[in-house]
Amino acid sequence: MKRQHRFRAILFDLDGTLTDPFTGIARSVNYALQQLGHPRLSDDELRHWIGPPLHTSFEQLLGDPRLADQAVAHYRQRYWETGLYENTVFPGIPELLSDLKAAGIRLFVATSKIRPPTERILTHFGLQSFFEAIAAVDPDNRDGNKAMVIGTLLPTLGTDRAWTVMVGDTIFDIHGARTHRMPCIAVTYGYGEYRDLYLAAPLALASTVGTLRELLSADASTFGQIPSFTARHGKPT
Template sequence: MNSVVTRTWSSVLFDLDGTILDSAPGIIDALTETFQHLGLPVPSREDFMAYIGPPLLASLQERAGLSEAKAREALAIYRNDFRRDGAFDSAIFPGVVGLLDSLRDAGVPLAIATSKPETQARPILDHFGLTEYFTVIAGASENDARTSKAHVVGHALSELGKAGADTSQAVLIGDRIYDVEGAAAHNVPTIIVEWGYGSPTEATGAIATVYSADRLRELLLGN
């Protein structure tokens, strides 16, 4: 087994959507409502999957072709609808709670690093009883001052450091190329989970891909 993958990790950062939670149903329903409200052609549910992971403001401009002003209007509508109806329309992926238990028992500091706004991420984690596992919950800011995955990862690392955690051997667990690129901006390697929303090509640059929570546990803890 590759020693680069099985080294002792000093802290572990987790993406949220597509990594810990299968949150696609609620996100897609809120996006559908947003597009209908604005009178825009509604993509298929399959096409909407590409919106999950990267910062939504960027996706609305790049994928839907909206101007920045129109994209910000759409984002405000989406966030309002998601908070009302879609925030808890999710499920924890199989094996994730057991993995978090193992990491906590091993004393490994954990953080959430999500492109979702922190004001959404925290109540969702509370709802699913997951908040207690994480030393830090880092997400995008509502004012869009912190939007990119690189900004979010940097914020998570900074907050872990303030909490006394060792981030010298940190690793990010995610499912999209945006996770790989955002972590790489801070020289943090990424392990990609195959149960998420990314395509196989998005694992390019990751140090490993895993098909199950048990396999991920092996890479993170060596057991």
């Protein structure tokens, strides 16, 4: 008898979920700020830049939409040439994607990054062939967010939407999925704060790629036990 998986389709965030982009993003943000005469940010400050829309982060820091436009342009100049390659795939991700696809589960990318570097990263690291479609932000859309990105995939998901889960590392993934009444598994090995992820009440938390594999590979008969997985991690302090 063929095993029936709990999920028929999985949407993956990119940064902090499939790959660790910190070096490229951090260096590109600081390059952009230097071009505008702004002080560099520390690594601790830069961790919070992975996940939110880039223009929003620059605007919050600089306090001026026009300066944010300039910063984004400088950022993209460096990131597209160098920064996107200053990136690593989390160990175990290629094998996980290969096994999920072999099991007949439909795989997608849903990221608030813009499309050109997203496609280049996936191609460079040999991941693009695993995905049926990539949902990303148009380069001219400064307000692109995760809910909007997920929404563009709904027609493609069709009837599988009811058996779809979002996987991401920030509260933006959780809230974006919830906008469309979609569950989200939050990975805590990325760049979201554990406390924030816990309080946002995702379907489950995964501290490692191995744990994520267990959650995504669960079959329909046993998945009802998985929401308790979050509680087993204890409340945040």
